[in-house]
Amino acid sequence: MSQFVNLEEGTSGQLPMGHRNGTNTGISGHIQRYTLDNSGIEVQGISSSGRESTRPFYEKALLHWKKILRIFWPLVKISPFIWCANKISIEPFFLYDTVINSDKKCVKIDNTLNTVGLILLPFQILIIIGSFAFLARARRVGLLKKRLHRKILFLLLLLDSLTYIPIGPDVLLTNAIWPDPELSNRRSNFYAANLFLLQYFLTVILLYIIFTRATRTWATLAKTTWAKAAFNLLLYVHGGHVFGGLWYAFSIEKEIGCWKKACKHYALECPLGYYDVCDLNSPDYKFINEFCQTKTQNTAAYDFGIYHDAHESGIVEMWNFPRRVLHCFRWGLQNLSGFGQNIQTSTDAWENIFVISITIYGMVLFVFFIGNMQIYLQSQTKRSEMISQKKQEIEQSKSFKKLSENLQKQIKRYQPEKWEVTKGGVEFGNFFNNLPDDLIRNIKRQLCLELLLKVEEFRRWSEELLDELCDCAKPVSYAEQAEIVRRGSSIDEMLFLVQGKLRTYSLTSVDTGSAASPLRFETSINHLEDGELCGEELVAWFQADLYSSNLPISTRTIQTIKKVDAFALMSYDLQNVFIKHQTTLSTSTQVQAPPPADSQPQAPPPPAKPPAQQPASEI
Incomplete structure (x- = not known):
């Protein structure tokens, strides 16, 4: 006899020999699988006649584990969405981890952000595990048996792999701070930056796919009119956040490029990686100020292009982190909403690619927003027409005409937007839908009493x-x-x-x-x-x-x-x-004719109960 565990009540029992449930039974010590609940999470219970004393411990452990899964499983279902939103919200903050020291012409690292990143890392790992757990669950319950579903799973895993790769924004300035003499500093910097930008676009695509599939499968989310508007606003705000952070990081890289060009212009031997050393013994590189005039737009010597505002405002030299983020966030939103029309670029190719990315992303968000607004307005127009048609049909019905003028006004005035429209026309029960009890009572008096x-x-x-x-x-x-x-x-x-x-x-x-x-x-x-x-x-x-x-x-x-x-x-x-x-x-x-003294009052019989037969269907 093999043992089984009742996970609902915490009791154990026996199964007959030869019982088959997809696993081997009847042999002591074999591993048998038990399904906790409809979440699809399975655990394994070990049945052995030699461990009678330890069985209560396993039963309690399984019950506690089941309760934990029931609590957190709804969060696991939306963990891919949470992960993508978390990624595009938190990672751009690490683009602000460098600050320029204009006096010594060097770059310093803000270690506060690195500490915050280490604190947030465990939560990101949990969200990643939840994302793959949800995909594994979908495959196990048979949702991905069809070829189309397998292609969708492959696409999701490919996007997941590219978006989950921990390409920290710190690598954007890695080569600027620790340069490699065999590689072009500037080219490797922009390769890392555009890799981060590509990863962001892939994350947005994955986020859009998850949201679209959720609106098709979750009835509550599909009926919510503001869900798509909120999602569009989320992408717009995050876009301004990301492009503002990239603009800040590229501004610092542009400053470093100007320093290098100044060294070549004055034919001076600048030490390798001098801008990474901000100590008291740093040499005087104030001659760079004459060449890299950040306060004035001197395009003859060096053209900062779209990054001139960052240097002119001094935001790249500011240690106040909230002010840096707010200023760059404003820049990102302003140029994203204007599709990059007011940006004056230089002739640099990568700078123009960055502006083109802003324009394309802004146009896509605008088209997405216009499409959602059109769908919303069409649904509102259709709904208004249905309510108007419903109101007209009710006013023309005989039941409505039998009511007094006062009740007719109350019915037409009270929440007409909640009237339901049926395919067969106006139903009699719609008179009483979403109406207060006193109004329903008055309608029944006038229609039914006669x-x-x-x-x-x-x-x-x-x-x-x-x-x-x-x-x-x-x-x-x-x-x-x-x-x-x-x-x-x-x-x-x-x-x-x-x-x-x-x-x-x-x-x-x-x-x-x-x-x-x-x-x-x-x-x-x-x-x-x-x-x-x-x-x-x-x-x-x-x-x-x-x-x-x-x-x-x-x-x-x-x-x-x-x-x-x-x-x-x-x-x-x-x-x-x-x-x-x-x-x-x-x-x-009894009040008119009192009963004899020896008679005793009888209690009234209990009220009748509804029969087992079901009454006519109500509307």
């Missing part, structure tokens, strides 16, 4: 009981040619027609006067129209036996000729009101 008074028994009842009957009445609708009651079935409701037409079929026996065939049955057909009712047999039935648990049998078949709107009074509701009516009559009789 119909109730057509029953002779109800005319003798008090106003309080009639109001209770109105409250019990439920608005129902029946489609054309629908069968409401079949001959021989029980009658479980009274139907008061507000709008529509019914046809009834009943069999009538006719005496032929012949001994061979004394009786002959004929079909009698009648019609019921607006203001009439059916199911009045229930009134006589409860008058004869108030506490009967059975219901009367219908002697006719009732079918709709065209669409019917009506109020349905269910048998159990009618029986309860009858009991209250009988109790009221008994109480009033």
Whole structure:
């Protein structure tokens, strides 16, 4: 006998020999797999007859692990989205980890950002693990069996591999600080920068794919009108953040390039990597100020291009980190929103590529935003037309015209945007959707009370009981040619027609006067129209036996000729009101004629409960 563990209740039991569940059973000590829940996370339990004392520990551990997975599994599902958003939000901050010392012409490192990066690294690793766990889960449950799904998985893994590579922004200035004499400093710098920019674009593509698939599979997100607008704003803000950070890093690289050109211009031997040493013994390189005039736009000596504003404002020399980020963020948003039209570039090729990237990204975001706005406006226009059509149909219905002018105004005024539109037109129950209780009660009084008074028994009842009957009445609708009651079935409701037409079929026996065939049955057909009712047999039935648990049998078949709107009074509701009516009559009789002294008062019977048979569908 092999053991099994009940993960829901924390108990263990035995399975018969030969039991098969996709794993080997019946052999002590074999590993058996158990599925925790619908999250698809599986654990392995070891069943061994020699470890009876340790089984409770494993059971408790499995139960605790299951609870933890249930709590954090929803976050695992969106971990790829969180990872991408986290990547494009945090990594650009490391573009600001260098500051220029203009006096000594050197570059210093802001180690504060490196400390923050080490703190955030474990969280990034957890998000990466969650991303691949979600993809593995999707493949295990069979979501990726089709060839198309496998291609999508391959694309996601390729984008993941390129976006998850830890190309820290610190490498942008690695060669500027520790130059390699065999390579061109400037070229390697820009290669690293454009690699980071390419990685950012791939991350945005992956983020867009994840968001698009989420809107197609998550009903809640698909119905949210502001989701796409928020996503577009997220990409716009992050774009300004990234391009602002790159602009800052390229500005420092441009400054270093000017220093090198100044050394060549004055035919001076500048030591290798001199701009990385900011100590007291640093030589005086103030002659560079004459060549690299950052405060004035001297394009004859050296053209800083789009980076002139960074040097003129002194932002590359500022140690105040928030001010640096805010200034560059403003620059990124301003030029992204203007598609880079106001940027004056130099003749440098990589600088122009950077500006082209800003223009293309801004245009893509603009087209994406315009498309979302167009979809939103179309949906709002369609929704407005549907509400207008619904309002017009309700105003033209007979039920609406029967209401007083005051109630008509209240219905048209109260939350028309919440009215639901059905394919078959306006349903009778839509009068009562999203309306306050007091307004619903008043509508029922005006539409239903007049119909109730057509029953002779109800005319003798008090106003309080009639109001209770109105409250019990439920608005129902029946489609054309629908069968409401079949001959021989029980009658479980009274139907008061507000709008529509019914046809009834009943069999009538006719005496032929012949001994061979004394009786002959004929079909009698009648019609019921607006203001009439059916199911009045229930009134006589409860008058004869108030506490009967059975219901009367219908002697006719009732079918709709065209669409019917009506109020349905269910048998159990009618029986309860009858009991209250009988109790009221008994109480009033006892007050008028006191009972003998030896008589004891009897408790009223309990109210009737709804039968097992389901009533007509409500709208």
